[in-house]
Structures are given as structure tokens and as C-alpha cells.
Amino acid sequence: MNEQIVESIQKAKSASVSENTQNEEKFLWLVFSICGRKFAVESKQVKEIIQDSDVYPLPFVPSYIEGVLNRRGDPCAVLAPDMLLEIPKKENEDNENKKKRIKQAQVFLVLAIPDDQVCLHIESVLFFKEKLKSEFNAYHSNEDIEFYRGVFDVDGEEISALNIEAFEKQLKKDLGNND
Amino acid sequence: MTETRTQFTCVSYDNTDFLIPSDYVVSGFYIDEEKQNAKSVAFNGQDILHFNISKVIEEKFNCNSTSESCNALILSQKDWSQNVFPQNECIAISFNAEVRGIFMNVSQFSLFCGVMQNSMKKNGISAIHFENKRKQFLIAPDLLMRKFLEEGLL
Numbered sequence: 001m002n003e004q005i006v007e008s009i010q011k012a013k014s015a016s017v018s019e020n021t022q023n024e025e026k027f028l029w030l031v032f033s034i035c036g037r038k039f040a041v042e043s044k045q046v047k048e049i050i051q052d053s054d055v056y057p058l059p060f061v062p063s064y065i066e067g068v069l070n071r072r073g074d075p076c077a078v079l080a081p082d083m084l085l086e087i088p089k090k091e092n093e094d095n096e097n098k099k100k101r102i103k104q105a106q107v108f109l110v111l112a113i114p115d116d117q118v119c120l121h122i123e124s125v126l127f128f129k130e131k132l133k134s135e136f137n138a139y140h141s142n143e144d145i146e147f148y149r150g151v152f153d154v155d156g157e158e159i160s161a162l163n164i165e166a167f168e169k170q171l172k173k174d175l176g177n178n179d
Numbered sequence: 180m181t182e183t184r185t186q187f188t189c190v191s192y193d194n195t196d197f198l199i200p201s202d203y204v205v206s207g208f209y210i211d212e213e214k215q216n217a218k219s220v221a222f223n224g225q226d227i228l229h230f231n232i233s234k235v236i237e238e239k240f241n242c243n244s245t246s247e248s249c250n251a252l253i254l255s256q257k258d259w260s261q262n263v264f265p266q267n268e269c270i271a272i273s274f275n276a277e278v279r280g281i282f283m284n285v286s287q288f289s290l291f292c293g294v295m296q297n298s299m300k301k302n303g304i305s306a307i308h309f310e311n312k313r314k315q316f317l318i319a320p321d322l323l324m325r326k327f328l329e330e331g332l333l
Contacts (some may be wrong), residue, residue, distance in 0.1 A: 056314050059239035060302045060326060061295070074289045099293040119293035168294065175298040 005045045025133040029152070032109065033123040033160060035087045040129070040152070041109065041160045048110040049125055066121060069108060076110060076159040079167060085147055106155050112170050120167070129154055136161070185280040187317075188252060191277045192242035196315040201280060203320065205253040210273055215249045220271045222253055228264055229271040230324070235332045236274065240316075244275035251276065254320055272320065283308075288317050302326045 029040040047078065055078050057067040068075035081087075088090040108119040131152050138150035149163040186205070187198040187203045197327040205262035210220065229251065233244055251273035256264065264270055299305075303323025308315040327333045 025256060054312065057241040058299070060298070060330075068291075068307070075291055075295075075307050075309075077292060095204070113293075113295045118294070131208055172295045175294055176301075 027128045027131050027133065027136060029131060029159075029161065030109070030130055031126045031154070032107075033126055034082050034085070035123065037087060038126065038157065038159045039081075039085075039122075040159050041111075041164060042161070043128060045112050045164045046109050050108040050119065050171045051109060052106045055121070065171075069119070071110065071117060071119075073103060074117055076108075076119050077171070078108060078119055078121050079171075081120045081122070081147075081162070081167075084167070084170060085162075111164050111167065113164070116168070118167065118171065145173070185285055187281050187283060189246060189279050189281045189315075190252075190274050190280045191279070192237070193239070194313055195240055195242040195311060196310075197236070197274075198281070198283070198315055198317050199252070199254075200319055203254050205255045205269055207250060207252045210249040210251045212247075212249065215273065215275075220251060220273075222269070222271065227253065227271045228240060228267050230326075230333050231271065231273045231275075231303075232327065232333065233273070235327055238272055239332075243293050246275055246277055248275050249275055250278040257300040258269070270324075272324070288315075291330055 002039040007152050028043040030043045030046055031038055031040045033039070033079075050071065053069040053071075055067045055069050056075075058065065061067075061176075064080050066078040066080050069078055071077075105121075105123040107122050107124055109115070109122055111120040129152075136150055136152045139146065140149055142147075145166045147163055147166045151160050153159070186201040188201050188204045190197040190199070192308075193323065205310060206222065208222075208297050209307050210217075214220065217229055220229040222229070231249065231299050233249070237243055251271045253271050255269050288308045290296055290306050300319075303319045303321070303326055306317040307321050308317075324333075
């Protein structure tokens with residue numbers, strides 16, 4: 001009795017779950033490393049990955065701005081995310097070695113910020129990972145500038161997703177364009 | 180349509196050139212070593228306020244001087260956007276670097292990106308041009324000098 005009905009209900013539920021999963025928003029994350037730690041940004045927020053470009057220092061800018069690089073003739077501001085994220089140095093690594101290591105790692109993520117040219121100086125690009133929205137644990141912060149957007153899990157490892165808008169906000173705040 | 184080439188006075192360090200529109204430059208001359216750090220230099224029978232900004236330039240722009248000799252530029256203040264030294268018609272700034280005149284199309288320069296543009300401009304760095312491994316800054320000496328003074332660098 002009712003077996004047919006129960007089966008129909010189960011089928012309907014399972015179809016509904018599958019449909020929900022199919023319709024659920026997905027994020028494509030670009031996972032990279034800074035100082036040996038993994039971070040991610042949404043891939044659509046990255047315009048370009050540049051390797052082995054010289055960075056030209058600039059005066060009168062905050063210390064987390066390393067300078068500019070030559071992006072097809074246009075200056076692109078290079079940010080040192082480790083300084084803003086306050087990433088602790090690796091064990092037994094002094095500041096001088098940290099500077100050297102960061103200098104050796106010449107990989108830059110050009111951010112998709114409208115009408116601007118800003119990139120993050122990272123260690124290396126690791127992989128791309130697609131995740132469902134439900135698999136992403138978003139942070140809700142009351143901070144004015146929050147560099148972390150949330151976390152997701154890859155093979156048991158928690159990866160922090162960065163909030164690109166926060167880098168733009170910080171620049172505006174420090175360079176006096178906070179309009 | 181052919182673009183007009185503009186004349187600049189180019190101050191060359193090992194990896195960086197500083198370009199000043201030549202309209203602002205009244206004259207240029209060599210300064211003896213012992214007078215490099217003098218507070219004034221004689222020009223046209225007048226004592227003109229003088230700053231040797233080479234060390235500050237090297238420190239702030241991460242470059243090294245190419246010359247031990249010192250070249251001074253007399254800059255007219257009449258076209259300056261902000262008169263930093265109101266009592267003086269001209270001031271002299273000097274560099275331990277080679278100075279020459281060059282012509283360039285202004286379209287070769289690039290402005291800084293959105294967020295940085297105002298800040299760089301306000302501090303006297305108007306634009307940049309990348310030339311192989313060198314960079315060339317178009318500078319506004321009035322604003323740059325004001326920034327150096329504000330920061331207590333001179």
C-alpha cells in the first residue's frame with residue numbers, strides 16, 4: 001500500500017534536488033599561493049596573469065604598493081597582498097629572506113577593476129576549482145574594509161577567498177580618492 | 180595628422196629619466212663640486228635659491244646617479260601651477276646626472292591608472308613612459324619640490 005505513492009514522492013524529491021543543484025549558482029575559483037599559503041579569487045575578477053615582469057618602484061605611495069609594471073605600455077599598480085593580509089612569514093624566515101623570495105616570485109594577477117589597472121603580486125597560480133554557492137561559506141563582516149570574502153574546502157583543505165573590492169577600497173582610502 | 184613633438188629637458192639616472200617640459204627651463208649650467216650643496220647660485224647677476232635634489236631623487240625613485248658632476252637647471256616659476264617660493268622669480272635645482280634636450284610625442288606617455296592618477300599628479304609625477312628596461316617620468320617640478328619640502332626631504 002502506498003508504495004507507488006512513496007516511490008513517486010521520492011522520485012519527485014530527487015528530481016527537485018537535482019534540478020536545484022543544476023540551477024544553483026557556481027563559482028569558478030582561481031587558487032594561488034602567497035608565502036606558501038593558498039588563497040582564491042573568483043576567476044572572472046582576474047583580467048590577466050602576467051609572469052616575469054619588472055616592477056618599478058614609485059615614491060609617495062603606501063608600503064604595500066610595490067610600484068608599477070609595464071602592461072603593454074600602461075602602468076599597472078602592483079600590490080603586495082601579504083602586507084595587507086598580514087600573512088605571517090614562514091618559520092625560520094627573516095624579513096630579508098621573505099623580501100627575496102617574494103621578489104623571485106614574479107607572478108601578477110591583474111584584477112578586473114573597471115577603469116583601473118591594479119594587480120596582486122603572488123607566488124604562483126595553482127589551479128582552477130568550480131564550486132557551488134552552497135559549498136562556499138561567506139563571511140559577514142562589519143569591517144569597512146574586509147579582505148576576506150569567505151572560505152571553501154578543497155580535498156579537506158580550507159581555502160580563503162579574497163574580496164577584490166577591499167583592495168580597491170584600501171587604495172582609494174590611502175591615496176585620497178575616497179569618493 | 181602629424182603630432183607635434185614637444186621638447187623636454189631630460190635628466191638621466193641609471194634606470195630612470197626625468198622629463199621636464201623645456202618651456203619651464205630658463206637655463207642650465209654645470210656647478211663646481213664645492214658649490215653643489217650651496218643654498219644659492221649666481222645667475223644673471225642675481226643670487227638664486229638652489230636645491231641639490233639628487234640624493235632625494237635617488238632615494239625616492241630607487242635609481243643611482245650617473246655622474247659625479249652636478250648640473251643645475253634654472254626654472255622659471257611664472258608658469259608654475261602653485262608658487263612654492265613666492266619671493267623668487269626663478270629657482271635652481273641640481274642633479275648629479277646627465278642633462279640633455281630631447282623631443283617626444285606626448286602620446287608616448289601613459290597616465291597612471293584611475294586610483295593612483297590624482298595622487299601621483301598631485302605629487303608632481305604626471306605621466307610615465309616605459310622604454311625597454313628604463314622608465315621615463317614626466318615631472319612637474321613645482322609639485323615635486325612642494326612634496327619634497329612637505330616631507331622634510333630638503
